[in-house]
């Protein structure tokens with residue numbers, strides 16, 4: 001019989017609900033515990049997902065002997081502290097993106113995972129969608145000739161609330177860490193780590209980046225233009241162009257169901273469809289289960305090095321913009 005992986009959910013916000021819904025549909029997953037800052041919230045969440053153990057602290061959750069892996073779903077500023085808490089208690093960890101606030105935090109988290117010999121992964125759900133994997137294999141197989149350029153954007157018009165995690169610097173607010181990470185990770189998947197990276201940012205009333213444009217140049221002379229905004233509803237699509245055509249990842253490119261290959265003398269379009277099962281987080285969750293079942297401490301699809309590279313890029317961009325979060329030196 002396939003091994004059942006026992007999950008503990010740390011934090012009871014929006015994405016914890018989506019991820020737990022996905023886990024409930026997987027035969028190899030069981031949610032055995034939830035931890036919240038308050039008992040009331042833990043109880044409410046546990047009632048929705050039929051979870052036995054409900055804790056009013058994250059400490060109690062990570063010390064539950066029945067839990068194999070902790071899903072960290074708190075605001076960005078807590079990912080470092082919460083992941084270390086879980087790893088040091090001997091748990092495997094799947095931590096929401098971005099893995100931390102900066103490279104110093106990410107390095108410490110990876111070092112701890114290595115020392116404790118525990119699985120640790122940044123929850124970059126985009127990498128696990130069938131459409132994204134198909135796009136990668138099409139580009140690698142030469143479907144658009146030699147890949148040269150890439151464009152990707154992620155934007156939505158958020159209601160301004162200085163206290164919310166999107167705008168509050170105390171919670172790591174801003175477009176880059178929350179949604180800009182997706183275009184960056186998308187380009188990383190196809191072109192690797194850039195040699196040159198620069199960006200423009202519009203900083204809002206709370207001092208965080210509300211709208212950004214990034215340009216990047218890669219080792220093989222590929223280039224990318226990547227945008228993210230909390231101020232406009234954008235198409236949220238991606239295009240990879242090559243010497244013999246281009247690939248369009250239809251909206252929303254970070255959880256796509258459709259890609260088009262436009263190629264040939266007349267640039268004819270072929271549409272490929274990949275209907276998502278459930279809410280789409282099942283692919284990432286199943287990948288983590290497969291990694292744990294086979295005894296891995298890191299994913300080969302979302303490796304520690306990819307997380308390091310992504311965070312180094314975001315450090316570089318924030319340094320260009322003079323954007324530091326409270327407590328950062």
Ligand SMILES: NC(=O)c1ccc[n+]([C@@H]2O[C@H](COP(=O)([O-])OP(=O)(O)OC[C@H]3O[C@@H](n4cnc5c(N)ncnc54)[C@H](OP(=O)(O)O)[C@@H]3O)[C@@H](O)[C@H]2O)c1
Nearest residue numbers: 011012013014015016036037041073074075076096097098
């Ligand atoms: N992969 C994806 O598609 C995706 C989508 C959305 C968000 N995310 C990531 O998931 C993380 C959480 O996002 P979310 O939208 O779920 O946020 P959210 O709805 O605000 O939930 C965050 C949860 O963290 C806990 N928390 C602990 N300290 C907190 C504090 N000082 N302020 C607010 N909440 C605090 C709370 O749970 P308790 O009260 O139970 O402790 C809260 O419900 C973010 O890092 C984000 O980047 C990922």
